[in-house]
Amino acid sequence: MKRSTTIIILIFLSLIWGGFFKMAHGHKDFGQGQEADIVHSVSDMGELASRLGSPDTFQRSGNVLWFNKLDLSILPFLTNLGGTGADAYISAGNTFNHEGSLVLVGGDDAGDFSSIWKNVPFQGASRFGGEIKIRPTSVDTEVRFYLRYYNGTEFIRGTIKCDFANNKIQYMDADANYQDAFDLISLDDEVYLYHQLKYVIDVEKEAYGTLWFDDQQLDLSDVPLRNTDLVGSQHITTDIVLLGQTAANPTMQFNDWIFTINEP
Secondary structure, eight states, X not given: OXXXXXXXXXXXXXXXXXXXXXXXXXXXXXXXXXXXOSOOSBSSHHHHHHHTTOSOTTOOOSEEEEXXXXXXXXXXXXXXXXXXXXXXXXXXXXXXXXXXXXXXXXXXXXXXXXXXXXXXXXOOSXXXXXXXXXXXXXXXXXXXXXXXXXXXXXXXXXXXXXXXXXXXXXEEOTTSOEEEEEESOOOOTTOSXXXXXXXXXXXXXXXXXXXXXTXXXXXXXXXXXXXXXXXXXXXXXXXXXEEESXXXXXXXXXXXXXXXXXXX
């Protein structure tokens, strides 16, 4: 091998080892200079990073399909606001451990709401998981956390409700009735620690999986999911809905929204 060729190879290897050639991670194929806020599905450092800082240290299952810290912008999401004063925005106050947190504000009448959701690319029937950090800041308020699966002919969904007025965590059964999962737990308003909520649904078996709330967990694998006929496009949606129970403008803060696939 010629000396000049050897020198070129050595220079190329030194550039690689020195980090000169780097591949963007978490970006689209275009616009690689933009903020990498939503991470793609991998079982590597991207997934590890999304789990670090999570208070539910007992729970690390599933592969992360996407993750958003909810600290910079709500532009990647769709919103639906009902009632006077309803809003959704990013605030720098009382965050979990980020630059900001998502604040949902309900309308000024009982039953008014504020919701935000993300459409996820369609996946084959699997065990999906949804995870969110919640900081309650208002009484007489409830938060509903949805995982919805549309396969073109059926609408299969799981729903977990945090009832902050009655200190209950509930799940929706197949008949659209709410049942108690955890009762008499502390869901005080104006706390500065975030609650951790995660649950799993098994779309193939049309049943719930495990529900975690802070340091508690409950096996719901014998509870069927609600399933109704619905003709439409195939997609998956995860939603957060804030619902006021009295005439006011209730607020709630959120960080670290995670959607997982291949849950055990």
